[in-house]
Amino acid sequence: MAEAISLTRHILQQQRLHAQATGEFSAIMAQIALAGKMIARDLSHAGLIDILGSTGEVNVQGEEVQKLDQKANETFVKVFEYSPVVKTLISEEMEEPVTIAHAERTGKYALFFDPLDGSSNIDVNAPLGSIFSIHRLDEREVSTPQAALLKRGSEQVAAGYLLYGASTVLVYTCGDGVHQFTLDPGIGEFLLSATKLQMPARGKIYSTNEGNRQKWLEPVQRFVNYLQETDAATGRPYSSRYTGCLVADVHRILLKGGLYLYPGEVKKPEGKLRLMYEAAPLSFVVEQAGGLGSTGVERINTIQPKAPHQRVPLVIGSRDDVTLLEQFMKGAV
Ligand code: AHM
Ligand code: MG
Numbered sequence: 001m002a003e004a005i006s007l008t009r010h011i012l013q014q015q016r017l018h019a020q021a022t023g024e025f026s027a028i029m030a031q032i033a034l035a036g037k038m039i040a041r042d043l044s045h046a047g048l049i050d051i052l053g054s055t056g057e058v059n060v061q062g063e064e065v066q067k068l069d070q071k072a073n074e075t076f077v078k079v080f081e082y083s084p085v086v087k088t089l090i091s092e093e094m095e096e097p098v099t100i101a102h103a104e105r106t107g108k109y110a111l112f113f114d115p116l117d118g119s120s121n122i123d124v125n126a127p128l129g130s131i132f133s134i135h136r137l138d139e140r141e142v143s144t145p146q147a148a149l150l151k152r153g154s155e156q157v158a159a160g161y162l163l164y165g166a167s168t169v170l171v172y173t174c175g176d177g178v179h180q181f182t183l184d185p186g187i188g189e190f191l192l193s194a195t196k197l198q199m200p201a202r203g204k205i206y207s208t209n210e211g212n213r214q215k216w217l218e219p220v221q222r223f224v225n226y227l228q229e230t231d232a233a234t235g236r237p238y239s240s241r242y243t244g245c246l247v248a249d250v251h252r253i254l255l256k257g258g259l260y261l262y263p264g265e266v267k268k269p270e271g272k273l274r275l276m277y278e279a280a281p282l283s284f285v286v287e288q289a290g291g292l293g294s295t296g297v298e299r300i301n302t303i304q305p306k307a308p309h310q311r312v313p314l315v316i317g318s319r320d321d322v323t324l325l326e327q328f329m330k331g332a333v
Contacts, residue, residue: 004191005191005192006189006190006191006192007029007030007033007170007181007189007190007191007192008026008030010179010181010192011025011026011029011030012026014174014176017176018176024085024108024109025134025157025158025174027083027085028083028085028086028109028111028134028158029158029172031079031080031083031086032079032132032160032162032170033170033190034079035075035076035079035130036130036162036168036170036183036190037168037183037188038075038079039071039072039075039115039116039130039162039164040162040164040168040183040185042068042071042072042075043068043128043164046068046122046125047125051067051068051071052066052067052068052122052123053066053067053123054066054067055067055069055070057070059092059093059095060092060093060094060095060309061092061274061309063119065093066116066119066122066123068116068119068122069093069115069116069119069122070093072115072116072130073091073092073093073094073115073116075115076089076091076111076113076115076130077089077091077098080100080111081100081102082102083100083102083103083107084102084103084106084107085103085106085107085108085109086100086103086107086109086110086111087099087100087103087104087106087107087108087109087110087137088100088107088109088110088111088137088149089110089111089113090110090111090112090113090149090276090277090308091112091113091114091115091277092113092114092115092274092277092278092309093115095309097110097146097149097308107137108136108137109134109135109136109137109157110134110135110136110137110149111132111133111134112132112133112134112135112276112277112280112281112308113130113131113132113133113277114129114130114131114274114277114278115130116128116129116130117129117130117131117161117245117246117247117278118243118244118245118246118247118248120244121243121244121245126243126244126245127163127164127165127243127245127247127248128163128164128245128247128248129161129162129163129164129245129246129247129248129251130161130162130164130247131159131160131161131246131247131277131278131281131282132159132160132161132277132281133153133156133158133159133276133277133280133281133284134156134157134158134159135149135151135155135156135157136155136157137149146308149308150304150305150306150307150308151305152301152302152303152304152305153275153276153279153280153281153283153284153293153300153301153302153303154301154302156280156281156284156301157174157175158172158173158174158175159172159173159280159281159282159284159285160172160173160281160285161247161250161251161281161282161285162247163247163248163251165248165251167182167183168182168183168185169181169182169183169193169251170183170190171197171251171254171285172285173284173285173288175284175288176288177195177196177197177288177289178196178197178254178285178288178289179192179194179195179196179197180192180193180194180195180197181193197254197255197289198289198290199253199254199255199257199286199289199290199291199317199318200256200257200318201257201290201318201319201320202235202257202318202319202320202321203238203253203256203257203258203259203317203318203321204235204238204239204256204257204258205238205239205240205241205252205253205256205257205258205259206224206227206238206239206240206241206258206259206260206261206321207240207241207242207243207249207252207253207258207259207260207261208224208240208242208260208261208262208263209242209244209262210224210240210242212265215265215266215267215268216263216265216266217263217264217265217266217329219296219328219329219331220261220263220296220325220328220329222328223324223325223328226328226333238258246260246262246273246278246282247282250282250285250286250316250317253286253291253316253317253318254285254286254289254291257317257318257321258317258318258321259315259316259317259318259321259322259325260314260315260316260317261296261314261315261316261325262313262314263296263313263314263315264295264296264313269313270310270311270312270313271295271311271312271313271314272311273311273312273313273314274309274310274311274312275300275303275305275310275311275312276305276308276309276310278314279293279300279312279314279316280293280300280301282314282316283299283300283301283316284301286316286317287301290319291316291317291318291319291322292316292317292318292319292322292323293314293315293316293322294314294315294316294322294325294326295312295313295314295315296313296315296325296326296329297326297329300312300314300316
């Protein structure tokens with residue numbers, strides 16, 4: 001059973017442990033939790049009001065925008081509109097970064113987010129998520145305002161996600177372990193349900209869209225073949241699980257072990273997922289739980305981003321499983 005420790009109380013406790021911490025971070029987390037509660041409420045009503053389906057528009061990624069993608073994005077923007085601490089918002093659903101007028105002088109942080117992850121699940125009542133990544137803006141000399149936002153994942157101050165599943169769960173790290181909260185809808189509070197989560201070094205599950213198998217690079221195909229072979233000593237074959245929602249699949253792997261992969265393809269080497277608001281924050285969480293986030297060739301969080309909406313191949317999960325895929329990529333196996 002969840003303990004009666006609310007997210008607010010937990011963050012204040014964490015703040016007291018770090019002398020340099022300010023109330024600003026607590027304020028940001030409280031706003032993210034509020035956005036999450038509002039999105040969870042909208043999703044629970046989605047089949048009852050005219051909010052399913054497409055808006056008829058295409059986003060910066062060239063993907064069809066669903067009404068709920070747009071609504072979730074508006075929710076984040078609305079919640080942060082009067083925040084004096086977050087100066088810049090960068091979202092999957094907005095081509096350009098948005099500066100919060102209220103925080104123009106006082107804001108020291110940038111918030112990257114994917115407001116609704118797993119959009120193809122919207123119309124079928126399957127799991128969805130939101131992903132967030134917080135960077136502290138510094139005063140360093142940069143050639144353009146955009147360059148100030150292009151920080152490596154290793155510089156994230158905090159990151160996490162909300163999973164809208166059978167219950168709504170908020171998972172975050174600020175570099176001091178991974179903490180999980182479950183929304184009690186009766187009282188509208190996120191309550192601590194697990195702390196200092198650690199994932200198994202190896203798992204028995206892989207998550208990937210196998211429909212793309214023929215398009216993958218040869219080492220990735222060989223790796224997945226290897227996982228499907230029978231060998232009791234190494235626990236093979238692995239089971240396959242894929243929801244079509246990155247947050248839900250990574251959450252399963254965080255708790256049970258294994259790996260999620262959305263690799264690059266021969267004709268699309270950059271892959272599908274976005275570095276700054278999908279791969280980097282989830283890699284921060286998973287690495288804090290003892291796992292790894294990789295492109296298959298290099299660590300996600302050491303990549304120097306070139307653009308806010310940059311894509312990247314992603315292999316994320318248990319340390320030994322991700323390391324093995326990297327060995328296949330090097331031709332060592
Ligand atoms: P989205 O943020 O537009 O929903 O795209 C990201 C999603 C991930 O949640 C999921 O793992 C993947 O894209 C599914 O892609 P595909 O349908 O190609 O398997
Ligand atoms: Mg997404």
